[in-house]
Amino acid sequence: MTTDNSKITRENILHDVKILLSTYGFKTSDIYDRSCFDILSRKDDILIILKILVNIDSLTATQAEELSKIAGTFLASPIIIGYKSKHNYLEEDVVYERHELPVISPQTLCNIIVNNIHPEVFAKRGGYYVKINGNLLKELREQNHLSLKELADISHVSRETIYKYEQGNSQTYPETAIMLEKVFNSPITMSINLLEADNIKNTLDKRISEPKELINLGYDIKSSNKTPFDAISERQNETQEIIKLKEKLENKIDEVEKLRNELNKKINNNILITNLERNRNEKTLNKIANKTEDIANITDHDAIFVLEHEKDKDYIKKIPAIYTWELNDMDNIEDLIKLIKERKEEAETEES
Structure with a gap:
């Protein structure tokens, strides 16, 4: 999905996203401009609910809450598609967050849908992070007969840090993950599958008395x-x-x-x-x-x-x-x- 920066509009992104999903086997709804979501799309057991924005900072907390509740009710995966924030353009294959909802660029969505390449990097305050597969890290360390301290010394982190990674506290900087991957000559980071709806907990809760x-x-x-x-x-x-x-x-x-x-x-x-x-x-x-x-x-x-x-x-x-x-x-x-x-x-x- 190539984009001409000078012609970016919400309507263009909506059009491109709908064509992308339809082309790759997703059954796609109409576009709902005045709704808390813009597009619903299904393929087999995957149901995604999308909100399209140019500037992701324009998403309000109220919109995000309603979108999250609709997604939870339908067992769908909510995704915000955006092009930039107030200060920066969104980077490819990076997952951002607004009001606890995942945000990605149109190109990242394209990589997921077309090539089944899921992002590994997520952005938070303080920079970019990845998640390490703690079980795999421990398995590789033991296969190579390395103690926690020995691996820590080789990768220039503390013993306690390696222990935390192996116990599931796996958030770290990409540079640290790359250093560990060089030690074992094997990938150890975990991808972020935004198409899975397992962690969606909010549902509609405002009960009415009719009918x-x-x-x-x-x-x-x-x-x-x-x-x-x-x-x-x-x-x-x-x-x-x-x-x-x-x-x-x-x-x-x-x-x-x-x-x-x-x-x-x-x-x-x-x-x-x-x-x-x-x-x-x-x-x-x-x-x-x-x-x-x-x-x-x-x-x-x-x-x-x-x-x-x-x-x-x-x-x-x-x-x-x-x-x-x-x-x-x-x-x-x-x-x-x-x-x-x-x-x-x-x-x-x-x-x-």
Whole structure:
């Protein structure tokens, strides 16, 4: 991804990023200029949520918090793509941070997507740092029959420093890592995989009291700010199937990755992207439906409209319309899931 510095605009970066992702097999959403995120993109089990800026210092704490919560709810990886800060241009293959979210340049994203080259260097106050693979360092030291002190003397650091590296306190300057790598003629630094969402802990937490019909069926309704949809509806209680999967995950270390993927799929089924009527006219509802359908396709979640006033349609665009009286007549969530499926199929049949 080559860039002409004299023509850098947010629109140009957005355009280039979307083409990059689409070219390399990612299913990519529309661009949402007034949202806390700009693009959602999925490839297999990887879901990334991107905010594009020219100057990364323009990201506010409020935007970052909402983006982090949306990413956590969807089990997505949040990434800020930027070109410069107030004082410097972003360097290639370096991970920066703003409000606890990772920030990279467009070229770094290109290296990750095109060449599967993940950055190893991250920038913090005080300079650039890398993380050392402590287990590998200890293994190499023992293979070469070196004591902690002997390795420390060779690499011009203290014995205590080598011990900390091996115990997992692995943050250090790149120069120190290079010196250790020269000793063993082997790479020992760890790459930073920004496409992994395992460490995302924030989720939407602002509960609202509408639509009460979904709440009565056992959903938590959590509102989202500056997103193309109104809320996320999530089942309040874990099913026995999810509880059993978590127990297996704790007891079978060798099957962690397989079980995590299975668990995530089950958890994902809990989420409904939810839109409310709120006295909106049909034109506005159609506009919301277009955006919601796009996001539902990328995140692989179902979406619905909850409507209070009777209309002559069971869906808006391709989004099922569920009426409050229908929700009141339902005995359990399974009834709702069945109705959503039926109306999705009706909408798809009508489309074809």
